[in-house]
Amino acid sequence: MTTLDIDFVRAQFPAFAEPSLQGQAFFDNAAGSYTCAPVIDRLTRFYRQRKVQPYSAYEASRLGGAEMDEARSRLAAMLGVATDELSFGPSTTQNTYVLAQAFRQHLQPGDAIIVTDQDHEANSGPWRRLAEDGIEIREWRMDPETGHLDPAGLGALLDDKVRLVAFSHCSNVVGEVNDVAAICAMVRAAGAWSCVDGVSYAPHGLADIGALGADIYLFSSYKTYGPHQGLMVIRRDPGMTLPNQGHFFNADSLYMRFTPAGPDHAQIAASAGMADYIEALSAHHGGPATGAGAARFAHDLMRQAELTLLAPLLEYLSSKNSVRLIGGAALDARAPTVAIALAEPGEAVAARLAPMGIMTAGGDFYAVRPLRAMGVDPGHGVLRLSFTHYTRADEVEKLITALDRVL
Numbered sequence: 003m004t005t006l007d008i009d010f011v012r013a014q015f016p017a018f019a020e021p022s023l024q025g026q027a028f029f030d031n032a033a034g035s036y037t038c039a040p041v042i043d044r045l046t047r048f049y050r051q052r053k054v055q056p057y058s059a060y061e062a063s064r065l066g067g068a069e070m071d072e073a074r075s076r077l078a079a080m081l082g083v084a085t086d087e088l089s090f091g092p093s094t095t096q097n098t099y100v101l102a103q104a105f106r107q108h109l110q111p112g113d114a115i116i117v118t119d120q121d122h123e124a125n126s127g128p129w130r131r132l133a134e135d136g137i138e139i140r141e142w143r144m145d146p147e148t149g150h151l152d153p154a155g156l157g158a159l160l161d162d163k164v165r166l167v168a169f170s171h172c173s174n175v176v177g178e179v180n181d182v183a184a185i186c187a188m189v190r191a192a193g194a195w196s197c198v199d200g201v202s203y204a205p206h207g208l209a210d211i212g213a214l215g216a217d218i219y220l221f222s223s224y225k226t227y228g229p230h231q232g233l234m235v236i237r238r239d240p241g242m243t244l245p246n247q248g249h250f251f252n253a254d255s256l257y258m259r260f261t262p263a264g265p266d267h268a269q270i271a272a273s274a275g276m277a278d279y280i281e282a283l284s285a286h287h288g289g290p291a292t293g294a295g296a297a298r299f300a301h302d303l304m305r306q307a308e309l310t311l312l313a314p315l316l317e318y319l320s321s322k323n324s325v326r327l328i329g330g331a332a333l334d335a336r337a338p339t340v341a342i343a344l345a346e347p348g349e350a351v352a353a354r355l356a357p358m359g360i361m362t363a364g365g366d367f368y369a370v371r372p373l374r375a376m377g378v379d380p381g382h383g384v385l386r387l388s389f390t391h392y393t394r395a396d397e398v399e400k401l402i403t404a405l406d407r408v409l
C-alpha cells in the first residue's frame with residue numbers, strides 16, 4: 003500500500019498555511035474539519051460569478067445549476083448510489099428531523115423503531131419523539147464498559163413490528179466502527195429499513211453506501227473537508243415510499259422530497275470540491291483518477307495513515323491510570339476519535355491545552371445519552387481528541403507531551 007504524502011495533503015488545505023494557525027495542532031476534527039482548497043475556490047467563484055438563481059438560460063445561472071448538478075452526480079457516484087438518491091440539507095440534524103416527520107406520517111401506532119444508546123442525539127432524539135404518536139421505541143444498548151454495540155443485541159429486538167433501525171457507522175464519542183454491512187443485512191432480513199449516521203465516519207473515507215446496503219445514510223460535509231451541509235442518501239425505496247416532505251409539484255424528484263427548504267446553492271455547488279480533493283488525493287498516490295474507484299482508494303489511504311498515528315495515542319492513553327478511555331482500545335476497530343473521561347471536566351482540560359497549541363474541546367458533544375449509558379456525567383463531560391489523515395506524526399507527539407503535562 004502506498005504511503006500518504008502528507009506534504010501533498012496539507013498543501014490542499016489553506017488552513018495549514020494560514021499565519022494565525024501556525025503552531026496550532028488541530029485535534030477537534032470530529033467537530034468540524036478544515037476545508038480543502040477546491041471547496042473554498044468553488045465557493046468563492048460561485049459568490050463572485052454565479053450568485054444568481056440557478057437553472058435559467060442565461061450563462062451565470064446555467065453554470066451555477068450545472069455546478070450544483072455536478073456536485074450531486076460526482077459525490078453520488080463516489081458513494082455508490084444513483085444521483086437522485088443524494089440530497090443536500092442544512093445539516094444532518096435538520097435532515098433527521100425532516101425524515102422523522104415523514105416516518106411520523108408513514109407509520110401506524112404499534113409499529114416499532116429501534117434506536118441505540120450509542121448515537122449522537124441527531125439520529126436518536128428525532129426518532130424517540132415518535133413515541134408521542136404511538137410508535138414503539140426499542141433501545142439497542144451498547145456494553146456500558148466498552149461502548150461496543152453487539153449485533154446479537156439487535157437480533158433480540160428485531161421482529162415483524164420493526165420498520166426502522168437507526169444506528170451509527172461510528173459514534174462520535176465511542177469511536178468504534180460498527181459493522182454496517184452486517185447490521186443492514188440483519189435489518190433488511192427482518193423487513194425493516196436502516197438509517198445510518200455516517201457523520202463521524204465520513205471524514206475518514208467516504209463509504210460505499212451501495213455496498214453497505216444502508217437504506218438511509220447521512221453525513222455532514224463541514225466535517226468532511228467541505229461546506230456546511232448535511233448530505234443525505236435515501237435509496238429509491240424508502241425514498242419514493244415515504245411521504246413527500248417538499249412542495250407537491252416536486253414529489254417526483256427523489257432528491258427534492260426530503261429537503262423542503264430552498265437549498266443553499268453556493269454550498270451545494272462548492273461541495274463538488276470535495277470530489278475534486280478526493281480524486282486528486284487518489285490520483286497523486288497512483289490510484290484511480292475519478293469516481294468510486296478514487297473514493298475507495300482515498301478511503302484506504304486515509305485509514306492506513308490514521309491508524310499509524312492512532313496507535314501511539316491509544317498506547318499512551320491506555321498506560322495512564324488517571325484516564326478512562328471511552329470505547330475499546332482495539333486499534334483496528336477505531337476511528338481516530340478518542341474521548342477520555344478524567345477527574346477534571348473535559349472543558350477545563352481543553353482550556354489548559356489551548357495555550358500549549360493544542361486545539362481540542364471538552365463537553366458532551368451532544369452524545370448525552372451515550373455518556374450517561376457509560377456512567378459519565380454529561381455535565382462533567384469528556385475531553386475529545388480527534389484527528390484525520392491530514393494530521394502529522396509530530397502533532398500527535400506534541401499532543402502526547404501536552405497531555406502528559408496536564409493529566
Ligand SMILES: Cc1ncc(COP(=O)(O)O)c(C=O)c1O
Nearest residue numbers: 093094095122124174201202222
Ligand atoms: C455523529 C454525529 N452525528 C450527527 C451530528 C449532527 O450533525 P449536524 O451538525 O450536521 O447536524 C454530529 C455533529 O456533531 C455528529 O458528530
